Amino acid sequence: DDGTFKEVVSVEHTDAPGKVSFKAPVADGKCVYMIRTELADGSYCPDSKESDEVSIDAAPKDKSKGKPAPGKPKVAKKILAKTGDAAFQWEILHSMGIPIDDMPAFCDPLHWLQHFPPLGERDLKRFGAPVDFRRSFITTSVNPYYDSFVRWQFGKLKKGEKIGFGKRPTIYSEIDGQACMDHDRAEGEGVGPQEYTAIKIELVEVPPAMSNLKGKNIFLLAATLRAETMPGQTNCWILPQGKYGCFKADADTVYVCSHRAARNMSFQDILTPWGKPECLQDVMGKDLIGCKVRCPTSKYDVCHLLPLLTIKMDK
Numbered sequence: 001d002d003g004t005f006k007e008v009v010s011v012e013h014t015d016a017p018g019k020v021s022f023k024a025p026v027a028d029g030k031c032v033y034m035i036r037t038e039l040a041d042g043s044y045c046p047d048s049k050e051s052d053e054v055s056i057d058a059a060p061k062d063k064s065k066g067k068p069a070p071g072k073p074k075v076a077k078k079i080l081a082k083t084g085d086a087a088f089q090w091e092i093l094h095s096m097g098i099p100i101d102d103m104p105a106f107c108d109p110l111h112w113l114q115h116f117p118p119l120g121e122r123d124l125k126r127f128g129a130p131v132d133f134r135r136s137f138i139t140t141s142v143n144p145y146y147d148s149f150v151r152w153q154f155g156k157l158k159k160g161e162k163i164g165f166g167k168r169p170t171i172y173s174e175i176d177g178q179a180c181m182d183h184d185r186a187e188g189e190g191v192g193p194q195e196y197t198a199i200k201i202e203l204v205e206v207p208p209a210m211s212n213l214k215g216k217n218i219f220l221l222a223a224t225l226r227a228e229t230m231p232g233q234t235n236c237w238i239l240p241q242g243k244y245g246c247f248k249a250d251a252d253t254v255y256v257c258s259h260r261a262a263r264n265m266s267f268q269d270i271l272t273p274w275g276k277p278e279c280l281q282d283v284m285g286k287d288l289i290g291c292k293v294r295c296p297t298s299k300y301d302v303c304h305l306l307p308l309l310t311i312k313m314d315k
Contacts (some may be wrong), residue, residue, distance in 0.1 A: 113142055169193040172267055174275065197227040198265075201236055202294040203256070204302060209287035213246060213254055213280065220293060220305075221257040223315075233298040237308035242285040247271055248278040256283070258313045 090103055098106075105111045121133055141147045157163045170193060173180035182189055203210075203218040210218070222236060238244075247255045247262045249271060255262070262277040271277040285307070292302040 110142060113138055113140075169195070196223045196225060198223055198257075198261075199227070199230060199296065200255075201296070203288075203291060204294050205292035207283075207287050207291055209283050210246065210281070217253045218246070219249075219253065219255055220288075221255050221261065223257075223261065230297040233295045233303065234300070235303050235306050236293055236295065237311060238285045238288055238305045239309065239311035239313065240284075240286040240289060240307045242311060242313050244283050244285060244288075245277075245279045246281050246283060248280055254280060256288075260314055 089106075090100075093103055093106060094100065106115075117136075117138075121136070124131055137143055137146055139146055139150075154163065170179045171181075171185075171188075171191065172178070173184075185191075198221040200219040201222050203220055206214050206218065220236065220238075224230060242258070244256050245259050245262055247257065249255045255271065257265075259279070262271055262279070263275070265271045266273070266275055266277040288305050289307055291305050293305060294301070295303050
């Protein structure tokens, strides 16, 4: 009655599972890509004549079906739709139609909260999205009412020992000292944590290059994505020109692996100190070739270290 709600284009119903069909009368929407992707739930979104002027279909095509090629469209569409050919933030803003004279204001992070939400609301209304915008609010300290409520709620939960600070697998930024979410990265969007299984292979024949570590329990960490294929192991591969580190696991145990692997494990509290594993010495792969090792998944008493030139030290 007060004119808050406006008449919108009717939405056509579809029975197709996982699909969303709607009219999209948007010619220059700033948030069109995000809205359409969300409504389509990450799947192929039906075409609309009214949205032909909006350039959002950046994904590779499967020419046989006319739909995004399976496997990569979500990441490709996200990156290209956000940046296109732009390399700098001002180029991205310029591609979105922001006048150059207005760009200095975007140095203030609060300006983003004032500029884009109204545009997103406008686009949603044009899509005919059933949203009650009277209930919208910002969820940061910019909104003191919501911020104080969250602080009170979490303070009460922590005091009652209902919540605590923990860790989870995520991409971590060593420079910033905190988790680096997908949208915070200059490169590597769409990359997630990769879980490996490290099999402890005991070194029973210590080479001269590692003579100062005699008397310690030395294990070579063999990384694999398929641990179920390891039973029946007959040998262990090593890169002759690879530079391996001998890292202190505890007072009597040493792990031999790449420096990159050790650094990653230190962030998971497998090696210490956190973020800076203690390297007792380096050893070249060629110094270990032929040495006897004891594999926990082998029926043989000992196996041997053999050279393999395709091993990558940066994985």
